[in-house]
Amino acid sequence: xxxxxxxxxxxxxxxxxxxxxxxxxxxxxxxxxxxxxxxxxxxxxxxxxxxxxxxxxxxxxxxxxxxxxxxxxxxxxxxxxxxxxxxxxxxxxxxxxxxxxxxxxxxxxxxxxxxxxxxxxxxxxxxxxxxxxxxxxxxxxxxxxxxxxxxxxxxxxxxxxxxxxxxxxxxxxxxxxxxxxxxxxxxxxxxxxxxxxxxxxxxxxxxxxxxxxxxxxxxxxxxxxxxxxxxxxxxxxxxxxxxxxxxxxxxxxxxxxxxxxxxxxxxxxxxxxxxxxxxxxxxxxxxxxxxxxxxxxxxxxxxxxxxxxxxxxxxxxxxxxxxxxxxxxxxxxxxxxxxxxxxxxxxxxxxxx
Numbered sequence: 335x336x337x338x339x340x341x342x343x344x345x346x347x348x349x350x351x352x353x354x355x356x357x358x359x360x361x362x363x364x365x366x367x368x369x370x371x372x373x374x375x376x377x378x379x380x381x382x383x384x385x386x387x388x389x390x391x392x393x394x395x396x397x398x399x400x401x402x403x404x405x406x407x408x409x410x411x412x413x414x415x416x417x418x419x420x421x422x423x424x425x426x427x428x429x430x431x432x433x434x435x436x437x438x439x440x441x442x443x444x445x446x447x448x449x450x451x452x453x454x455x456x457x458x459x460x461x462x463x464x465x466x467x468x469x470x471x472x473x474x475x476x477x478x479x480x481x482x483x484x485x486x487x488x489x490x491x492x493x494x495x496x497x498x499x500x501x502x503x504x505x506x507x508x509x510x511x512x513x514x515x516x517x518x519x520x521x522x523x524x525x526x527x528x529x530x531x532x533x534x535x536x537x538x539x540x541x542x543x544x545x546x547x548x549x550x551x552x553x554x555x556x557x558x559x560x561x562x563x564x565x566x567x568x569x570x571x572x573x574x575x576x577x578x579x580x581x582x583x584x585x586x587x588x589x590x591x592x593x594x595x596x597x598x599x600x601x602x603x604x605x606x607x608x609x610x611x612x613x614x615x616x617x618x619x620x621x622x623x624x625x626x627x628x629x630x631x632x633x634x635x636x637x638x639x640x641x642x643x644x645x646x647x648x649x650x651x652x653x654x655x656x657x658x659x660x661x662x663x664x665x666x667x668x669x670x671x672x673x674x675x676x677x678x679x680x681x682x683x684x685x686x687x
Contacts, residue, residue, distance in 0.1 A: 336364035337678065339669075340399045340423065342391050342414065343406030344368030344379055347496050348428060351662035352403050353379055359666050361401075361673055369395055370406070393417035401678060403665050404428055419455035422680050424672065426457050426665045433458040433557060440560050442664060443671045444609040445472045450672055455680035457668055461550070462660025463487050463573065463582055464557040469633040469659075470652045471588060473607035474600065475562065478646075479591025482568040485554065488576045488583040489539060490624060491531060493656050494520060498531070499579055505532035506577070520575060536575040548573060581624025582660060584652040593646035597638065600648055604635055609659075614638045622653035630655055631663045 339356060343349040349370070356363060366381045369391035378385040389395055391410065396402060396418040404411050408431040415425045415432070432438040439449040440458045445468050450457065460468075467485060474480065491498040501519040508515040509532040517528040521538040529536050540549035547555075551571040559565050576583075594600050605612050613622045614636040621636030633654045641647035654660055672678040 336362040337400040337673075338365045338367060338398055339363050340367040340369055340396065340402040340418070342369045342402060342404045342410065344388055345370045345374045345377060346405060347492055347499070348405040348657060348661045350379070351657045352405060352665060353381055355658070355662045355666040356403075357382060359670060361666070361670050367395070367399060393421070396421045396423050399423040401426070401669055403669070405661065405665075415456060419680055424453070424455055424457070424669075424678055424680055426459055426668050428459040428661055428665055430461065430553060431458075432456060433460065433553075434560065440557060441668050441671075442468055442561060443667045444469050444607070446561055446563070447671050447675075450668070450675065450677055453672075453677065453681075457672075459661065459665045459668065460557045460561065461553040462493055462654075462656040463489060463550070463571075463584065464554050464561070465660050465664055466582060466633045466652055466654035466656075467554070467584055467586060468558055468561050469607075469609050469654075470586065470604070470635050470650060472562075473603040473610065474588060474590060474648070477599075477603045478594060480562070480564075480567060480588060481591050481646075482570075482589040483558065484570045484587040485572070486585045487539075487554075487571065487573045488535075488578070488585075489573060490578040490580050490582055490656055491520070491575060492580050493539075493582065493660075494523070494575070497523065502531050502577055502579060505530050509533050531575060531577050534577065537572065539573040539575055547571070578624050580628050580655060580657055582654060582656040583622075583624060584650075586650045586652055587641070588648050588650070589644070590646045590648065594640070594648070597640055597648075600640075601638055604638070609633055610635060612636070612638070621651055624653060624655075627653050628655055629658060631659055631667075633659060 375390040402423045405428040408429040411429040411431040517530040550573040554571040555569040622634035637651035
């Protein structure tokens, strides 16, 4: 069977990446239906050698759609994703709108593909930073058990959208020329206080929660617990925006239940894990960086070392393309996994066709 596939938010950075991943996907696609807001309707996107017109994302537009990949923000997802499911489409949503709902699987295929068996037409794509961290930690959890995770992120501006990428380029040009500018986008476009991203790092991603952590940091806590099925797992995150266009990096410290016999065992576990590439050679100064992994689907791990004082604590450097594995590829990978398992359909009680 070949599928009619919609991409909602097709003209955005992640939407464009989703279309690119669909183009190199094994998923049998009969037709691509790119969707966006009314102001983008009529534009075209390139897909398999053709220019495909963008249509306005409305409830009626999902009639006859088998699969819908959403990346147009939480408000759009909340309004349209249930409508798509009602019309028979399986939805993979990239926003945070449904991630923590009990009836919605939150899936990273290398880690918890089994959760797809219980889907009711709607599957959530985790946060980009969460995805790469759990891919790297899943093999250590399986072999040694996890007790506590402490992570500091170095997140690219593309995670905040195209306006943030444009802001980095504009501000950097003005900064290098010695000219002034007024920051307008970061850390959060909707909040009044703004900081420059050129020649700077910003220790805030999304709004602050009452507990002093940001919403982005709490996403990593709650999503990691849900994906691993361990609500008691201790996770502490500090999320930082850095002046990089694409690619998130993370310094991860993990306390294991059982101390590894050797660091060679840790590296072996990582090398054998699906979706993980180990680049770790201190003598050759070999480790992953955002520039080196751009466009790649895997999660790259380096700087692997045991803690100096606690034998059951390991430190890792984890890098991935936030637009690819952190968003578009993970969504398409979910769709491929659904198709492989015969689950790319809405249960009869959920859809109306």
